[in-house]
Amino acid sequence: xxxxxxxIHQAVEAVQQGEITAFELIEKTLKNCSVLDEGLNIFNxxxxxxxLEQAKAIDQKNEKGGNLxxxxxxxxxxxxxxxxxxxxxxxxxxxxxxxxPVTAAAVERLMDAGAVVIGKTNLDDMGQGSxxxxxxxxxxxxxxxxxxxxxxxxxxxxxxxICMFALESDSGGAQRQGASHCGVVGxxxxxxxxxxxxxxxxxxxxxxxxxxxxxxxxxxxxxxxxSGFDERDAATAVCREGITEISKxxxxxxxxxxxxxxxxxxxxxxxxxxxxxxxxxxxERGYKIAxxxxxxxxEGLQAYYVIALIEASSNHARFDGIRFGKxxxxxxxxxxxxxxxxxxxxxxxxxxxxxxxxxxxKGNYDQYYRQALKVWKMVRQEFKKAFDQCDLLMLPAxxxxxxxxxxxxxxxxxxxxxxxxxxVSLSGMPAxxxxxxxxxxxxxxxxxxxxxxxxxTLLALGSWDTGxxxxxxx
Amino acid sequence: xxxxxxTCPRVPRVLAMKRVVGHESWDKGPVPVSQVSKDERKVIMxxxxxxxxxxxxxxxxxxxxxxxxxxxFVSEPNLNTCPVCLGFPGTxxxxxxxxxxxxxxxxxxxxxxxxxxxxxxxxxYFYPDMPKGYQIxxxxxxxxxRGHLEIDDDxxxxxxxxxxxxxxxEDAGKLIHETTGGIAIDSSxxxxxxxxxxxxxxVSEPDLRSSGEAKRYLEKLxxxxxxxxxxxxxxxxxxLRCDANVSLRMPEDEAYGVKTELKNMNSFxxxxxxxxxxxxxxxxxxxxxxxxxxxxxxxxxxxxxxIVMRSKLEADDYRCFADPELVPIELTAQExxxxxxxxxxxxxxxxxRFVKDYGLPGYDAGVLTSSRCLADxxxxxxxxxxxxxxxxxxxxxxxxxxxxxxxxxADQASFTPEDMAELLKMIDKQEISGKIAxxxxxxxxxxxxxxxRVVEEEGLLQISDQSELEAIVDRVISENPDTVExxxxxxxxxxxxxxxxxxxxxxxxxxxxxxxxxLVKKIDx
Numbered sequence: 001x002x003x004x005x006x007x008i009h010q011a012v013e014a015v016q017q018g019e020i021t022a023f024e025l026i027e028k029t030l031k032n033c034s035v036l037d038e039g040l041n042i043f044n045x046x047x048x049x050x051x052l053e054q055a056k057a058i059d060q061k062n063e064k065g066g067n068l069x070x071x072x073x074x075x076x077x078x079x080x081x082x083x084x085x086x087x088x089x090x091x092x093x094x095x096x097x098x099x100x101p102v103t104a105a106a107v108e109r110l111m112d113a114g115a116v117v118i119g120k121t122n123l124d125d126m127g128q129g130s131x132x133x134x135x136x137x138x139x140x141x142x143x144x145x146x147x148x149x150x151x152x153x154x155x156x157x158x159x160x161x162i163c164m165f166a167l168e169s170d171s172g173g174a175q176r177q178g179a180s181h182c183g184v185v186g187x188x189x190x191x192x193x194x195x196x197x198x199x200x201x202x203x204x205x206x207x208x209x210x211x212x213x214x215x216x217x218x219x220x221x222x223x224x225x226x227s228g229f230d231e232r233d234a235a236t237a238v239c240r241e242g243i244t245e246i247s248k249x250x251x252x253x254x255x256x257x258x259x260x261x262x263x264x265x266x267x268x269x270x271x272x273x274x275x276x277x278x279x280x281x282x283x284e285r286g287y288k289i290a291x292x293x294x295x296x297x298x299e300g301l302q303a304y305y306v307i308a309l310i311e312a313s314s315n316h317a318r319f320d321g322i323r324f325g326k327x328x329x330x331x332x333x334x335x336x337x338x339x340x341x342x343x344x345x346x347x348x349x350x351x352x353x354x355x356x357x358x359x360x361x362k363g364n365y366d367q368y369y370r371q372a373l374k375v376w377k378m379v380r381q382e383f384k385k386a387f388d389q390c391d392l393l394m395l396p397a398x399x400x401x402x403x404x405x406x407x408x409x410x411x412x413x414x415x416x417x418x419x420x421x422x423x424v425s426l427s428g429m430p431a432x433x434x435x436x437x438x439x440x441x442x443x444x445x446x447x448x449x450x451x452x453x454x455x456x457t458l459l460a461l462g463s464w465d466t467g468x469x470x471x472x473x474x
Numbered sequence: 475x476x477x478x479x480x481t482c483p484r485v486p487r488v489l490a491m492k493r494v495v496g497h498e499s500w501d502k503g504p505v506p507v508s509q510v511s512k513d514e515r516k517v518i519m520x521x522x523x524x525x526x527x528x529x530x531x532x533x534x535x536x537x538x539x540x541x542x543x544x545x546x547f548v549s550e551p552n553l554n555t556c557p558v559c560l561g562f563p564g565t566x567x568x569x570x571x572x573x574x575x576x577x578x579x580x581x582x583x584x585x586x587x588x589x590x591x592x593x594x595x596x597x598x599y600f601y602p603d604m605p606k607g608y609q610i611x612x613x614x615x616x617x618x619x620r621g622h623l624e625i626d627d628d629x630x631x632x633x634x635x636x637x638x639x640x641x642x643x644e645d646a647g648k649l650i651h652e653t654t655g656g657i658a659i660d661s662s663x664x665x666x667x668x669x670x671x672x673x674x675x676x677v678s679e680p681d682l683r684s685s686g687e688a689k690r691y692l693e694k695l696x697x698x699x700x701x702x703x704x705x706x707x708x709x710x711x712x713x714l715r716c717d718a719n720v721s722l723r724m725p726e727d728e729a730y731g732v733k734t735e736l737k738n739m740n741s742f743x744x745x746x747x748x749x750x751x752x753x754x755x756x757x758x759x760x761x762x763x764x765x766x767x768x769x770x771x772x773x774x775x776x777x778x779x780x781i782v783m784r785s786k787l788e789a790d791d792y793r794c795f796a797d798p799e800l801v802p803i804e805l806t807a808q809e810x811x812x813x814x815x816x817x818x819x820x821x822x823x824x825x826x827r828f829v830k831d832y833g834l835p836g837y838d839a840g841v842l843t844s845s846r847c848l849a850d851x852x853x854x855x856x857x858x859x860x861x862x863x864x865x866x867x868x869x870x871x872x873x874x875x876x877x878x879x880x881x882x883x884a885d886q887a888s889f890t891p892e893d894m895a896e897l898l899k900m901i902d903k904q905e906i907s908g909k910i911a912x913x914x915x916x917x918x919x920x921x922x923x924x925x926x927r928v929v930e931e932e933g934l935l936q937i938s939d940q941s942e943l944e945a946i947v948d949r950v951i952s953e954n955p956d957t958v959e960x961x962x963x964x965x966x967x968x969x970x971x972x973x974x975x976x977x978x979x980x981x982x983x984x985x986x987x988x989x990x991x992x993l994v995k996k997i998d999x
Contacts, residue, residue, distance in 0.1 A: 082564040090563055101557045102564050200563035204798035232568055234801040311798055314598050317607020318561040322483050322664065331660075333486045337600060360598075360793040369795060 003029070004161035008073055008218045011164065012114075015072040016062060022072025026055040026116050029074040029163060033118060036160050040141045042153045043119040044079045044096075045086045054116045061114070068114030069225060075110055076157040076166040079120040080127040081209070082198040083107050090200045091123045092319075093136040094326040094344040104198025105230045106167055106209045113225045118163055121153035123174075125346035126316065128202050130174040130417060131403055134348040139405055142181060144442055148402040152178020152186075154212050159184050165213035165222055169199055171206045172304055173397070173421020179212050179433040180397035180445025185462060186212040187219045190452045191428040192238040194223075195230030202312035202352065206304065206425040216434070216463035223455060239453075255461070257287050258390030260294040266419060267396060274437035274444045275396060282394075290390045296379050300423030303375035305415055306359055306368050312349070313356025319344045351411065376426050383427035387451045392461065396420045397433045397445040424449050432458040482551045482650065482663035485602040518757040521722035524730055525682035525749060529695060530673050531705045532645065532713040533576040539644045539672035540567030540610065547711070551650070551665035559670035561605030566799045569594075573642065573672035574617075574803065576704050578813050580674050581618025581640045583702040583820065584695075588810045592617050593802040594642070597792040602664050603647035611643035611675075613794040617803070623698060625690040627683070635691050636679030645671040674704075680719070680730065685749035689742050692716060693844070700846040701820045708883070709741055716745055721766070722756045731756075731766060736780065738772040748773040751780055824849055832862035841870050847884040848874070851891055858895035861902075868898060872912055876919045888922035889915070897925040910934050910982055938985040940992070943976070946984070947992045950975045958997055969993060 003011070014020050030051060037043050051074075058072050079089045082100035089095045107117065125134035131149050132139040140153040143160045150156035154166030155178035168175040170188045179186030188210045201207035209226070213219045230236045259279055264272050283289050321327040321340020328339020345353060359368045386393060399417045403409065424431045429449055436446035450458045535545050541558035548554055558565040581588050595613035618640035627633040647666035652658050676695065682688045696707040696714060707714040721733035736752055739745045751773075756766050771780040819827070821843045828839035828849075843849045848869065855865045873894065877887060897915060900906045906914065906929060917928045929935055937943055950972055951958055961968035969990070976989045 100562065100564065102562060104564060197566050198564040233566055234568065310795060314596050314608055317598060317600065318605060320600060320607060322485055322602055323560055323605065324562065331486050336486050357793065360795060362791045
């Protein structure tokens with residue numbers, strides 16, 4: 001069974017009907033994993049025996065007729081999601097051996113459904129970035145072109161066919177850009193859809209647990225399991241129940257796709273062409289295209305960073321060296337703090353903590369934070385207004401092709417790449433990255449954004465296009 | 475993970491003052507208080523004293539504010555902890571509805587306006603006892619605001635003291651600076667048992683005008699919180715903590731003077747004394763034409779003086795912002811109204827009921843209801859021995875005196891309402907006299923023995939055996955012929971002397987009424 005060509009549904013059926021055991025499936029996955037990881041640097045840790053033990057247990061349950069909806073399905077989990085069985089590095093060298101006493105709610109749900117965690121995927125310094133370039137263990141290499149970054153290790157794990165889906169996190173666009181760079185599908189769900197308990201985040205306001213997979217169908221099945229209320233994440237109170245299967249492809253004459261003209265002006269011509277083609281393809285298939293105005297992308301990006309930096313300075317304050325991570329040597333408390341934090345936080349994480357502290361300091365609150373909160377509200381309203389004129393929006397996911405590993409760049413350049421993703425994070429609305437085309441043999445993804453809890457429609461439209469349509473010419 | 479339950483992580487020795495102090499300075503007996511001379515009083519009297527109090531009260535709840543760890547004291551360090559209250563990566567706070575309800579009750583009891591929409595903020599600063607590097611508190615919108623309570627001012631007139639705000643927050647852990655044997659160590663240890671315990675901070679307006687008013691405000695506040703069932707408010711155990719801001723100004727001034735902040739007062743008496751000390755210090759400074767500077771001072775109970783902790787030029791920058799991991803607190807007007815209707819009976823109400831239902835004098839009712847524990851104790855006794863005035867006399871008198879001496883609340887005494895009822899029944903049945911009963915109470919209170927056992931062991935049962943008493947009466951009559959003559963001569967007081975002699979002979983155990991009867995019969999007979 002080749003995982004890339006099999007849907008989760010088919011694989012689970014095969015396991016349940018005894019065509020293949022969960023043990024065999026996981027064994028094969030792990031072999032694949034060690035071979036492919038060598039050159040790509042996807043995993044921080046690989047499960048090995050633990051995964052095989054879990055698979056065995058699933059096979060036993062299966063024999064007793066347990067209908068586990070993800071029986072034996074291998075999943076890669078980003079290393080900022082706590083998992084009690086493997087180390088949770090959080091993107092810090094000081095946490096390489098950290099065994100979290102917590103397992104993230106989303107991971108728990110997957111395991112209960114029979115999924116098997118095969119490894120923890122690489123991430124930026126304390127999860128801060130959309131390239132993996134600041135990872136203490138070095139960047140993850142793009143499976144399409146070895147001299148470029150994958151953007152997200154989870155997307156690379158899916159693109160290489162190591163696992164059928166990856167559990168990701170996304171604040172300013174790491175997951176969505178990774179999916180774009182690796183040519184796979186990534187869903188950032190609506191605020192409150194999936195519990196974030198157990199996700200170590202630098203930015204609580206915008207961090208979401210997302211799913212990356214090879215097809216929308218696979219995402220839908222997993223989203224069904226992850227959705228719903230969890231008392232440990234107060235925001236999930238809005239989502240008391242999960243969703244059911246994705247509906248049929250929406251009738252083209254009933255769906256209007258919003259095309260924010262000004263957004264595409266930020267792109268290089270060859271990238272822009274991909275989206276214009278996609279738009280025309282939609283129109284040819286009978287969808288109405290409405291040109292709309294999203295004038296606040298740049299301001300949205302700025303507001304996102306003000307808030308994200310401020311929250312990072314506070315969220316990362318717990319890394320004081322006393323309870324976890326590494327404890328700095330010193331007889332003086334302040335020095336102990338300094339040494340501990342220097343070991344735990346990398347250059348980018350330290351930069352963000354310092355910026356965040358500055359932005360929130362006395363005298364700056366009104367000038368930066370209060371303004372950012374205002375812009376946040378305005379962006380929300382702008383997206384809401386956009387959905388008066390259309391059902392879905394199309395936007396680029398990344399501003400550029402994936403970065404070259406040896407490219408010189410400034411941190412501001414990197415922040416600017418979140419231009420199309422960060423404002424969507426501010427809106428709180430769900431976004432799905434699907435492959436839209438290629439430039440220079442590299443995949444380019446498109447974000448489909450919908451109103452809150454419109455995942456069904458997003459996945460339906462996405463699956464139609466990625467399966468057969470010209471939007472996914474590999 | 476380098477943190478196991480029952481063990482403490484070590485940090486470099488923290489030299490700053492322990493922010494909260496436990497039992498160590500509770501009442502070490504009388505301490506010399508700096509006497510305020512007449513001249514000094516004159517100096518102080520020139521100024522108007524302005525005091526505002528910030529009181530932290532630990533809420534009575536089953537769980538901590540944001541996790542399900544039990545909210546109760548344990549001596550073993552780091553036992554009541556979990557990944558959430560230890561601030562482990564990935565954990566998120568989850569607001570306890572019970573704590574919110576308690577804070578709501580407190581706000582309503584203090585006549586506050588309740589915010590239907592409020593939220594939690596983060597107060598960011600590093601300290602080893604604070605696991606997350608920030609404290610979750612309500613900074614921008616408190617749950618309760620613009621409340622008040624009433625106290626007697628120094629002239630005995632009723633005075634309203636404004637309560638500016640009541641807000642919820644989480645407590646920090648504790649730093650330990652010595653081993654269990656009391657040996658100083660070169661590092662500090664952190665115990666997070668208390669981290670995340672729910673607190674409310676109650677901030678008064680600067681309406682208090684003397685240390686006496688401040689003390690009465692605290693007493694009233696404590697009584698109200700106890701009545702509302704919000705907190706046990708035991709200052710010596712840290713479930714009520716008080717900081718004071720104090721400044722002086724000329725009576726005609728509108729603007730407030732420069733204030734100093736007092737910390738580390740561990741009893742109501744310490745609050746009063748430290749304020750007196752600080753008022754005197756400020757008055758002397760001003761009188762010599764010097765300036766008061768903004769300072770934080772800590773009260774040293776042993777030395778009975780204040781020590782400068784730090785002089786701050788500007789306020790700390792806590793970089794407060796809304797906690798993005800918690801959803802706002804939204805209440806409906808109906809929920810608030812329901813909570814108001816369900817508030818337990820408060821002191822004044824209970825006092826009125828005591829007068830009406832038990833026929834107690836207003837004074838008794840006031841004293842008994844001054845503390846909820848004492849009032850509860852009184853009513854428990856009454857269940858077992860239904861003579862309100864007698865119970866009241868004993869609870870207000872002997873029992874309260876013992877409590878005060880021992881520094882205990884009524885519910886902490888080993889002398890239970892059952893013991894009190896037993897004692898009173900023995901008096902009622904004339905098994906012991908009132909005088910002996912006082913002795914029995916004292917002994918039972920100290921030893922924890924049952925009153926009847928004390929009476930039996932000490933042989934204190936009243937002598938009501940006529941034949942036994944007759945012999946003693948006869949002896950007293952024969953030994954005091956002069957007094958007997960005086961009595962026969964019409965001096966009725968002389969009889970009292972003879973009764974006293976009999977009581978002396980019996981070490982107080984004779985039934986006085988019977989002795990009286992016997993004497994009269996023998997002499998007149």
